[in-house]
Amino acid sequence: MWFKRKNIGTVIVLIILIYISMRLTEFDLSKFKDFRNMIDFLSQWFPMDYSKLPDMIEDSFETLALAFLGSFLGLLIALPISFTAAWNTAPSKWIYHSSRFILSFMRSIPEIVLGLIFLTALSLGPFPAVLAIMFHNIGVLGKLISELIESSDPGPQEAMKAVGAKKGFAYLFSIIPQIWPNVLSHYFYRFEVAIRTSLILGFIGGGGIGQRLFNDFKTFQYSSVSLDVLIIMVMVIAVDLFGSHVRKRII
Amino acid sequence: MLEIKDLSVRFQGNKDDALSHINLSFEKGEFVCILGKSGAGKSTFIRCLNGLQKPTTGEVYWNNHSLFDMNEEQLRKIRREMGMIFQHFNLVPRLTVMQNVLTGTFGYRSTFKNLLGLFSAEEINRAKETIEDVGLTDQINRKVELLSGGQKQRVGIARALLQQPKVFLGDEPVSSLDPGTSNHIFNLIQDIHNQHQLLTIINVHDVHLAKRYATRLIALKDGKMIFDGRPEEFDEEKFHVTYHAASNQLDELPVH
């Protein structure tokens, strides 16, 4: 039968969870009574103000650059660590456990917290944002890549062993060719995420188009805000398209 | 040249030996086929010969040197003298035929040249010749995952040959190939065996194939050696014992 007792229980639990969450988040549709205000507010966004377009484009490139640099440096550092954090390639149990601990520690700190720390310690600007993104991505990519290593086919590794290759060479030559399309695919996903993160980091002074959006918003320059938002949307879509194109090419 | 003394292997958690008190000795020029049904211990045995598997007790001597007294570096030097081919080929995916064959030189170098993918002109020429010997010159720059099973095993053979081995080991190298292709591969192995005067030791499922090529047959059952002799001595009865009889009948049968 389609309906089992267990399913009814699940539905009841879900309804209770939804109710509690609505209470906690003050979910209230009656607030839409003031919907007219929203329309008034949004109408101030138009027409767009194109006068600062060149600066905005420059800031978007800064955002792209810091997202790329942060995630790519993260990848470079994560790669070797992921080999020590995979059970089949770790040099010893002790190193395996400590690398895993370091990676999960790095992952557990949200980028916004890292951003607040680095921005305070190193003064405002994109550089601390790069570090925040890099730090977090070492943790994330390190874990993902170590899982790829663990699930790679042991056959080629055994063949390299039988050939008499040194362990390091055996790992490099038998594992990297197997996993690199997936590594790149993970990387592009993290790059896309880094762009979104860098927008948020811009709000706390991390530079780029995010910081410009936040400043325009705070100073009520809504006709600039609309153009900022449009540029951000175009940028995110472009990177998404580019990423999926590259992923298709390599897999 | 290769001597096995009282070799036993028991895997953790198992109550029976996967290999039990094996004593054997092999000389250059022998073409040995090892028979036995699934689980008899064939893979475990062949993996002990180049130290991929450590025995629970017993020894393997290579030219009177004990493999299991060696450190990793010494063992590496022994392994590169033993070419090995596998049932599932164990090629490195996404690399070309040429690149896969060149990995056969890895045992001989330990410098960063390996990392950069640099090979000497001599190595590249030798790889080309070897690829020609196994008949894959027209596939040389193709990725290995695009090849047929028989072609993949030829790449495996070429990789092993590039090691310039003295011993050729095979763990059911034709078990995932059709009969026609299996014959071609065995012909190739036999040619190489004769040309380089190797010691060849191969696990096989197919008794007819083994009888056709081997100069010596060994049969394993439940980890014990139940036959060691010339192919023509392996008669109907021994075939039956190897593949069908229950293990409790074993004791009544003559063991070579």
Ligand SMILES: Nc1ncnc2c1ncn2[C@@H]1O[C@H](COP(=O)(O)OP(=O)(O)OP(=O)(O)O)[C@@H](O)[C@H]1O
């Ligand atoms: N890594 C392992 N851990 C535990 N038991 C193992 C392991 N490898 C092999 N065995 C056991 O050892 C015995 C011998 O296995 P082995 O793989 O050597 O047999 P085989 O003759 O090669 O069989 P097949 O024809 O199926 O390849 C089997 O009972 C198997 O279950």
Ligand SMILES: [Mg+2]
């Ligand atoms: Mg086997």
